[in-house]
Amino acid sequence: MDLHALQSLLSDLPLGQMAYFDVLDSTNEQALRWAQAGAPHLSLVVADEQTAGRGRSGRAWFTPRGAALAFSLILRPEQIGSTSLPRLTGLGALAVCEVLNREYDLQAQIKWPNDVLVGGRKLTGVLVEADWQGEDIRSAVLGIGINVAPDSVPPESEVVFPATCVETALGNPIDRWTLMKEVLRVLLSRLPDIHQDEFLQAWEGNLAYQREWVQLLREGSEPVIGRLLGLKSDGSLRLALPNGEEKFFQAGEIHLRKVDRS
Numbered sequence: 001m002d003l004h005a006l007q008s009l010l011s012d013l014p015l016g017q018m019a020y021f022d023v024l025d026s027t028n029e030q031a032l033r034w035a036q037a038g039a040p041h042l043s044l045v046v047a048d049e050q051t052a053g054r055g056r057s058g059r060a061w062f063t064p065r066g067a068a069l070a071f072s073l074i075l076r077p078e079q080i081g082s083t084s085l086p087r088l089t090g091l092g093a094l095a096v097c098e099v100l101n102r103e104y105d106l107q108a109q110i111k112w113p114n115d116v117l118v119g120g121r122k123l124t125g126v127l128v129e130a131d132w133q134g135e136d137i138r139s140a141v142l143g144i145g146i147n148v149a150p151d152s153v154p155p156e157s158e159v160v161f162p163a164t165c166v167e168t169a170l171g172n173p174i175d176r177w178t179l180m181k182e183v184l185r186v187l188l189s190r191l192p193d194i195h196q197d198e199f200l201q202a203w204e205g206n207l208a209y210q211r212e213w214v215q216l217l218r219e220g221s222e223p224v225i226g227r228l229l230g231l232k233s234d235g236s237l238r239l240a241l242p243n244g245e246e247k248f249f250q251a252g253e254i255h256l257r258k259v260d261r262s
């Protein structure tokens with residue numbers, strides 16, 4: 001891949017500018033730098049390899065050369081409406097989930113808030129970050145990392161949740177750039193309706209562990225156990241606690257796990 005090939009591959013998508021790197025610290029970091037320097041809405045940063053890819057909660061995200069997808073889209077709040085910002089993580093996860101289900105015949109699901117799973121194993125992570133100016137967000141960056149080939153799957157000892165990749169789940173190799181294009185196509189087609197109920201229903205309809213008992217793990221707090229009911233309109237998770245009370249949880253630093261309560 002190179003910039004010219006990327007621009008020609010994505011020429012029929014309504015993107016802003018594009019940047020391609022063989023090696024980069026992090027596409028999110030580069031997208032934030034570029035956004036600060038004035039990159040237009042829907043500009044895209046793509047890297048073949050990341051040396052400092054990052055995940056939620058300050059974790060590292062593994063993107064070795066030639067095996068994964070790592071890309072970040074710059075979004076301007078004035079173009080999408082600032083109330084839609086809390087839904088961006090869902091948009092990224094939903095786009096990957098829908099493409100894997102429809103185009104690759106995998107049974108992918110979203111582990112709220114930002115992971116895509118196949119067969120109970122994670123193959124995608126989404127990280128939304130913002131460029132703040134005082135109390136305002138000047139731009140948001142929606143970063144997506146997809147494990148495509150087996151080399152992109154980190155060793156079991158280095159992950160907090162079991163991982164896999166698209167090719168292992170499928171049992172055959174794929175063209176990763178076609179996958180990226182399909183994800184971007186779905187993401188861009190859903191973006192104008194991100195504030196609608198239909199978007200929330202699609203996001204909710206693809207959640208893993210629905211009606212099942214889950215555990216929310218939070219740094220410095222006791223874990224919360226509850227039955228997963230769905231989402232609130234801002235994308236917070238609705239849980240029914242064992243005493244029947246309904247509670248909402250914002251993504252923040254929360255991590256979700258399934259629990260066995262047979």
Ligand code: BTN
Binds near residue numbers: 055057069
């Ligand atoms: C997570 O699961 O914790 C989120 C992982 C997000 C990884 C992607 S790869 C592209 C973009 N650049 C980064 O540094 N992170 C995101």
